[in-house]
Amino acid sequence: MTTALLTDMYELTMVRAARAAGTAERRSVFELFARRLPDGRRYGVVAGVGRALEALERFCFDDEAVDFLLGRGVVDEGTAEWLRGYRFTGDVWGYPEGEVYFPYSPLLVVEGTFAEAVVLETLLLSIYNHDSAIASAASRMTVVAEDRPCIEMGSRRTHERAAVASARAAYVGGFASTSNLEAGRRWGVPTVGTAAHSFTLLHDSERDAFAAQLGALGEDTTLLVDTYDVEAAIRTGVELTGGRLGAVRLDSGDLPLVARRTRELLDSLGATRTKIVVTSDLDEWTIAALAGAPVDGYGVGTSLVTGSGHPTSGFVYKLVARSAGGPDTPLEPVAKKSQDKISVGGRKYALRRLDEQGVAEAEVIGVGRRSEADRNDRQLLVPLVREGEVVGAEPLAAARERHLRSRAELPLDALKMSRGEPAVETIWEGRP
Amino acid sequence: MTTALLTDMYELTMVRAARAAGTAERRSVFELFARRLPDGRRYGVVAGVGRALEALERFCFDDEAVDFLLGRGVVDEGTAEWLRGYRFTGDVWGYPEGEVYFPYSPLLVVEGTFAEAVVLETLLLSIYNHDSAIASAASRMTVVAEDRPCIEMGSRRTHERAAVASARAAYVGGFASTSNLEAGRRWGVPTVGTAAHSFTLLHDSERDAFAAQLGALGEDTTLLVDTYDVEAAIRTGVELTGGRLGAVRLDSGDLPLVARRTRELLDSLGATRTKIVVTSDLDEWTIAALAGAPVDGYGVGTSLVTGSGHPTSGFVYKLVARSAGGPDTPLEPVAKKSQDKISVGGRKYALRRLDEQGVAEAEVIGVGRRSEADRNDRQLLVPLVREGEVVGAEPLAAARERHLRSRAELPLDALKMSRGEPAVETIWEGRP
Known part of the structure; x- marks a missing residue:
């Protein structure tokens, strides 16, 4: 095309x-x-x-x-x-x-x-x-998330083709994966996804839904546990997997508090290796606020694909x-x-000037060509x-x-x- | 695809x-x-x-x-x-x-x-x-623009395919036209466009640039008059067209003031039918602030394609x-x-309830089907x-x-x- x-x-x-x-x-x-x-x-x-x-x-x-x-x-x-x-x-x-x-x-x-x-x-x-x-918004999020992976899941909040580009740009900005399948096919971004609330509502009980998901996707899957009652859902998920459940996803509530209670409950049930993934209108500030909570991954949607403001x-x-x-x-x-x-006319050069410790200290721009870089300057073009x-x-x-x-x-x-x-x-x- | x-x-x-x-x-x-x-x-x-x-x-x-x-x-x-x-x-x-x-x-x-x-x-x-x-942002802009046409020109500020959809949605929201060619080809939205500052800078003088544009696009074109000196540019444009210049575009400065001065100058030069189009980071508030200024059209970019916040x-x-x-x-x-x-489960109906003067007074929603609409209710689905x-x-x-x-x-x-x-x-x- x-x-x-x-x-x-x-x-x-x-x-x-x-x-x-x-x-x-x-x-x-x-x-x-x-x-x-x-x-x-x-x-x-x-x-x-x-x-x-x-x-x-x-x-x-x-x-x-x-x-x-x-x-x-x-x-x-x-x-x-x-x-x-x-x-x-x-x-x-x-x-x-x-x-x-x-x-x-x-x-x-x-x-x-x-x-x-x-x-x-x-x-x-x-x-x-x-x-x-x-990518600029993504980078801020991955800074505060530190070693915890960020998952891009904002496709539904932006234009359907912008969604693919967003997943790609988020990956450049340090995100670990995306929910967007076309970004996986087209750009090789790792894709993830398990189930929504509708899947639980489809079934006659939450237990039926979890059993169906575990049967098809394996024990390492992530169960969404806040459709009805979080504690009951966690107990069901742990029971159905003999404690080997991969992860639970929390998508509502006071996340720092709910994450802590979830961790305590999982540990008390012996599911010490089950991870906790949180979603629900996260941005760089709410991710930062969760730094002290027992969270293993962040799913970010709206704020990412809208550039966080x-x-x-x-x-x-x-x-x-x-x-x-x-x-x-x-x-x-x-x-x-x-x-x-x-407005400065003319063809430019650009250098990143680094100090002796390798820390950036200036963006050096000039008109013309500049063949020899001084010190630790890095040519940017x-x-x-x-x-x-x-x-x-x-x-x-x-x-x-x-x-x-x-x-x-x-x-x-x-x-x-x-x-x-x-x-x-x-x-x-x-x-x- | x-x-x-x-x-x-x-x-x-x-x-x-x-x-x-x-x-x-x-x-x-x-x-x-x-x-x-x-x-x-x-x-x-x-x-x-x-x-x-x-x-x-x-x-x-x-x-x-x-x-x-x-x-x-x-x-x-x-x-x-x-x-x-x-x-x-x-x-x-x-x-x-x-x-x-x-x-x-x-x-x-x-x-x-x-x-x-x-x-x-x-x-x-x-x-x-x-x-x-x-479309929701566009509608607010066309409300305050009243009878003056709004032109969508935000393609460069959003994803290249979202730009096409934005031009289309802006048209639904009352915009008159777009700069986006694919929106014209694909959806039949009227397209407009003449020249950028780079066109003036390309030429040896503003007069050369204007003459080139007028020669190719005709006297009814819109000249961009703020590359160097607005007053001099307007005089040149009027002179080159014998006062029959289609429009001038103002893309910088204190727009209400510049628009008034431009109108006075055009009128004093006999170019009473030359229109004034303004651009430059407009949104619904700056459009509203120009309601009293002698402006004939608004070009809107960034704020439109980003949904105005x-x-x-x-x-x-x-x-x-x-x-x-x-x-x-x-x-x-x-x-x-x-x-x-x-959260209300079940398949819904929806009605717009209008009063006796035809003014909307409620959005009526219920579960199930509702065959007979009362009063002036309009079925929405x-x-x-x-x-x-x-x-x-x-x-x-x-x-x-x-x-x-x-x-x-x-x-x-x-x-x-x-x-x-x-x-x-x-x-x-x-x-x-």
Whole structure:
């Protein structure tokens, strides 16, 4: 399926007008970045890179799309012909997936002709704005969950395709698994799931329901124990498994209290290895509040897939440089006049500056190229696309591991749940 | 493309366990509803009905999906065989798209075997939770915009497929058009778009950029006038068109003030018919604040596609009745024990009660069937699927018109932007 119509109409009317004016082929550099982190957040997490690279490969205009655009009068015949032959032939550098970011981090640098680069704007922003919002929320949750696994189960609370991307982004942000089957099939995210309240209600008794579940899924399954009476349900589950029940799930009530009582009851019944999984509108704060409770895993839904208060990341995609003439004409920085926004034209570099202990202390950004990294500086931009060929694809697990490494470099303050400033400062080098 | 893996894993493990226990074929009734409106909202808008019906028609398990499920050990061979033959054969009633709703309005009533109805849970919830959140936000915006058209332009701020659904839902909620091309192609939503700041920056001067745009798109186009100096840009645009410029777009600054100055300048230059469109992080409150300003249209992005603070609707899908035996066994209401939630088992009816002036005064809900509507009561549940066949499909424009009619029936208080209670009371009939 082509991705090319997942696009704002003005991208194509701009191509049409620039073609007519002879400016469509001017060499251009676009940059994707955020002017600020979501209010109060201390770091962000880059996600969607792998999805964006796939979408780029499928970004072409098939006959149906072109006919639609012609029929609506969006493009003229010449532009239609150009669209039919469209393939991105330029270069893209970017932060690799899972890396943390800060205000003005140049997450993507897209270089090509104006026309071929501008038409990617909407799709790249959609993917980055969504996926990074989810991964950023996920990372906060896995910080406070520490060694206890977090399970993504928010599919039902968001658009059905956004749900798949959310499960993927949550995995990048450190989640262990998801309830979403398509995320398992498409991206290899581990999937989990056992039963809902409806399953208990379907049967003539809770005992019948538990017996049915245990018979089909084995003793290692997780029983949902709060349909009627939690204590009675736990006793039934332990009895039916001779104490070998895998886990119980608590989905209501005062979770710290109920978890403690559940642990005591399980232990008193000899089910000392039965785990306790909690769900029920969890977010990073309620997870933190459960740190002292005997809980073995967290299922998180709504707050994760809605970015825990920040469902989008505020990324923009700006033309920062372009040539005024042919292919050999030098790039010139350009920027909109702006009272309250920093706009720095020109192609950027970006470094994560680390101190001697390996702790991140600054995001260093400058215009141009900077070949030699000082001290422990890490180059943040890696090649993603070279002359139209994707070169930055990698397994999703690599992004997840990178995130955990990158997060571990942050100063301790970065991991506080309270509202704060970006954990490291953005430093502009060589700025006038 | 099949939609069947856009699903939580536990839907399929429940089918597996129920099949083993002989309970999978029990006749069941599921209901989709919200326990409350998003905090402070006075009404909600049902959207996603048409999308859900299409997803239902494409809900089947192809070989690739079944192989994945078998390979992961999600289902056994018998369940896999059942999935291969899966088609929903039951009945669905629901609120038609665009209708307003209140707490406990039974938006969908799904009747079939447990197995065939439970597997639809995640997908139906995803679609309804997302689309209704967007339509509900859109409706508040079009209320305060009154006769001025609202343009949906939030694609870049949300997942690329959610963007298409958002444009569609915004249209149901009264928006006039969208920037999203796929929403135009797929759902017939009117599309609009002209140029971004990058187009002006691409050219050697703003005059060159405007001339290029006017040459390609005609004098009736909308020029973006705030890249450098608003007044100079307006003068250039008017000059280049001999005063016949279609519209100018303002995307920054103190909009009420800038809009007034822009109107005065346009009028003084003789461009009295040139319209003013404003964009720049608008929401229902900033639109309301512009009511007295000379503005002709609003472009809304982020706040719309994130549901203006409520990106999801909180709908749940609950088993409310099931038979304990064969097809002729009567349905029995079932409900989870709950301290703080009203759970009423059984298949519902729903009526909008109108007073003598045609103003909505209550949402009347009861268990069972209620053939005769009293007074001006309107039956809210219509047939959507009969014995597996979709019977409730309709053009999107019908949903938009229904919404505007249904909203017009609400008491005036319903249209206040301030936080409040549901505009009409939910009345339970015949409840013990």
